[in-house]
Amino acid sequence: MQQPVFRVGAWLVTPAINQISKPGHTETLEPRLIDLLTFFAHHPDVVLSRDELIDNVWKRNIVTSHVVTQSISELRKSLKSGGEEGQEYIVTVPKRGYKLSATVEWPDAQPDTVSESAGAEEGSAAPVAAALPGGEVPAATAVAAKAEPVGIPARVLRRARIWVWLLFFAALAACVILIGMATWSLRPPVTSDKLLLNPRDIDIRLVNGNSCSNWSSQRSYVVGISELISSSLNTWSTFLVHDKTDFNINNPSTSGKSLNIEFVNQRHYRSQQCFMSVKLVDNADRSVMLDKRYFITRDNLVEIQNDLLNNLSVVLQQPWPDVMKERLRQNVPEQGQALQSYFIAHQLLIDGDADSLTKASKMFSDIIRTYPDFTFAHSEKLLVDILRHSQQPLSDAALADLHQQMNALGNLPDMDNNSIYYQIRAVDLIVQGKTDDAYAAINKSIELEMSWLNYVLLGKVFEMKGENRLAADAYITAFNLRPGNNTLYWIKNSFFQTSIANVVPWLDNFISESE
Known part of the structure; x- marks a missing residue:
C-alpha cells in the first residue's frame, strides 16, 4: 500500500517518490533515508535507539551502528538544506538514541459514508412513521413489527437456523482439516522473498581466471587495487x-552494483594473452556501466591503476577530492x-600469520633498498614489524630502534594526515596495554580512512576495555567491509585470541550457516 504524504516541520514528505519539498526547494532522498524519516514521523518525540532503527528500517540488511550514524547525518543535512539553519529536526539523546523534535502532521481520516443498509432501514421506517397523521405508529403495527414474519411457521424458522449452524460448523471443520493438511505437507515451501537492492552499495568480486595460466601471479595486484578502490570510495564518497576478493561464499547480496574482476584469454597480436577484465554491473537492470580489459606488463601497473580509478570516477559520477589525489x-x-x-x-600483511609477516618484512626491506624514496613502503614495514613484536617480543635494542623509526616517520611532512x-x-599502544591512548589513535585513523583493518584494531581496543558489545559492532563492520578468511583470522588471532562464539555470535552463526 502506498504510504501517505505527511509534513515534518516545514517539509512536505512524499514517500512514494522519495522526495521532501517546501516552497522553492525540493530534495530527492535515498529510499533508506525516506524510510528512516517515515519511521521517525510515526514516533514523534520518542527516543529511538540504534537497535530499534536497525530492526525497523534495515529489516533484511545486516548493518552496524556506523551505518545508522552515517544515515542520520545524511538525513539531518537534507532536512537543514534550503536555508533553514535554525531548525533542529533530529536531536541526539546521549547514550540513548535519537528523537524527532519537529512537529508532524498526518492527513485527516476520511469520514465514514452512510451504509446502504442504514439507508434501507431509514427508507423502510418512513412509511411506518407516515401511517398516521403526526407520525404516530399504531400499537398493533408496533407489535407486528416485533413478531415473526407472517406466513412462515415457527418450526420452519427453527429448522432453518439449525441448518445454518450445521453448515457453519461443517465449514469450520473443513478449514481445520485444510490447515492441518498444509501443516503436515512434505512439499518444501516456495519462498517469494525479494531483496531490496541498495544503489549506493558496491561488491568487488574476483573471478578465478582458470582459462589463464598466469592469473594467480597477478592476484596480489588485483587484491591491492580492490582494497585501494574500496577504502577510497568508503572514505571519500557516499x-x-x-x-569480496577473499570471499568465496555465493550468498544473496543487497548491493546495487558489482565490480567483477576476471582474468581471461584473448588474442593479442598473433598469440593468446591473459587480460584483466574489469566490469561494473548495475544489478537493478543488469546493465553494464563499465567494461575494460587491461594487458598487464611490468611497466604499466601504475597507469592501469590510475586509469581504472579515473573510469570509476566518471561512471559513478564521483569526482575524487584533491586530498585523495595528493594521498595517492x-x-x-x-x-x-x-x-x-x-x-x-x-x-602477506593481510594474511596476518607469523610466517607471512616475516616474509613481508623481508620483502619491504628489499623494496626500500631498491626504491628508497617509496615512503609508504617504510610505513608498511614499520606496521609489519610492530605486529611481529606483538606476536614474538623483540629485544630491548630492536624495540628501541623500532620506536626511533616510528618517531622519524612521524616527523615526515604530512605524515600526521595518513591513516x-x-x-x-595504535598497534604499539595495544601491545603496551595503553588502552585509552590506543583508542584515541585508532579513532584518528578511522577519521582519515574507513578500512577493515582500522575496525579490527578498534574491536581489539574495545575488548581490552571490557566492552564486548562495541567490540562485536567493530568486528562486524570490518567483516562487512572485507568479508573472508583474512579478516576472520585477524579478528580471531591478532594480539590475543578472540572467541567468536562469545564476542561476535552473529558472525559465528553466519560462518557456520555459510559452510
Whole structure:
C-alpha cells in the first residue's frame, strides 16, 4: 500500500517518490533515508535507539551502528538544506538514541459514508412513521413489527437456523482439516522473498581466471587495487563498498552494483594473452556501466591503476577530492615494478600469520633498498614489524630502534594526515596495554580512512576495555567491509585470541550457516 504524504516541520514528505519539498526547494532522498524519516514521523518525540532503527528500517540488511550514524547525518543535512539553519529536526539523546523534535502532521481520516443498509432501514421506517397523521405508529403495527414474519411457521424458522449452524460448523471443520493438511505437507515451501537492492552499495568480486595460466601471479595486484578502490570510495564518497576478493561464499547480496574482476584469454597480436577484465554491473537492470580489459606488463601497473580509478570516477559520477589525489601521489610509486612488489608484500600483511609477516618484512626491506624514496613502503614495514613484536617480543635494542623509526616517520611532512601512521601507533599502544591512548589513535585513523583493518584494531581496543558489545559492532563492520578468511583470522588471532562464539555470535552463526 502506498504510504501517505505527511509534513515534518516545514517539509512536505512524499514517500512514494522519495522526495521532501517546501516552497522553492525540493530534495530527492535515498529510499533508506525516506524510510528512516517515515519511521521517525510515526514516533514523534520518542527516543529511538540504534537497535530499534536497525530492526525497523534495515529489516533484511545486516548493518552496524556506523551505518545508522552515517544515515542520520545524511538525513539531518537534507532536512537543514534550503536555508533553514535554525531548525533542529533530529536531536541526539546521549547514550540513548535519537528523537524527532519537529512537529508532524498526518492527513485527516476520511469520514465514514452512510451504509446502504442504514439507508434501507431509514427508507423502510418512513412509511411506518407516515401511517398516521403526526407520525404516530399504531400499537398493533408496533407489535407486528416485533413478531415473526407472517406466513412462515415457527418450526420452519427453527429448522432453518439449525441448518445454518450445521453448515457453519461443517465449514469450520473443513478449514481445520485444510490447515492441518498444509501443516503436515512434505512439499518444501516456495519462498517469494525479494531483496531490496541498495544503489549506493558496491561488491568487488574476483573471478578465478582458470582459462589463464598466469592469473594467480597477478592476484596480489588485483587484491591491492580492490582494497585501494574500496577504502577510497568508503572514505571519500557516499558509496559503501564490500571488498569480496577473499570471499568465496555465493550468498544473496543487497548491493546495487558489482565490480567483477576476471582474468581471461584473448588474442593479442598473433598469440593468446591473459587480460584483466574489469566490469561494473548495475544489478537493478543488469546493465553494464563499465567494461575494460587491461594487458598487464611490468611497466604499466601504475597507469592501469590510475586509469581504472579515473573510469570509476566518471561512471559513478564521483569526482575524487584533491586530498585523495595528493594521498595517492605520495603513497603510490612511479615505477610499476615497485607497485607490484609492494602489493605482494601487502598481501602477506593481510594474511596476518607469523610466517607471512616475516616474509613481508623481508620483502619491504628489499623494496626500500631498491626504491628508497617509496615512503609508504617504510610505513608498511614499520606496521609489519610492530605486529611481529606483538606476536614474538623483540629485544630491548630492536624495540628501541623500532620506536626511533616510528618517531622519524612521524616527523615526515604530512605524515600526521595518513591513516597508517596512527595504525602503527595504535598497534604499539595495544601491545603496551595503553588502552585509552590506543583508542584515541585508532579513532584518528578511522577519521582519515574507513578500512577493515582500522575496525579490527578498534574491536581489539574495545575488548581490552571490557566492552564486548562495541567490540562485536567493530568486528562486524570490518567483516562487512572485507568479508573472508583474512579478516576472520585477524579478528580471531591478532594480539590475543578472540572467541567468536562469545564476542561476535552473529558472525559465528553466519560462518557456520555459510559452510
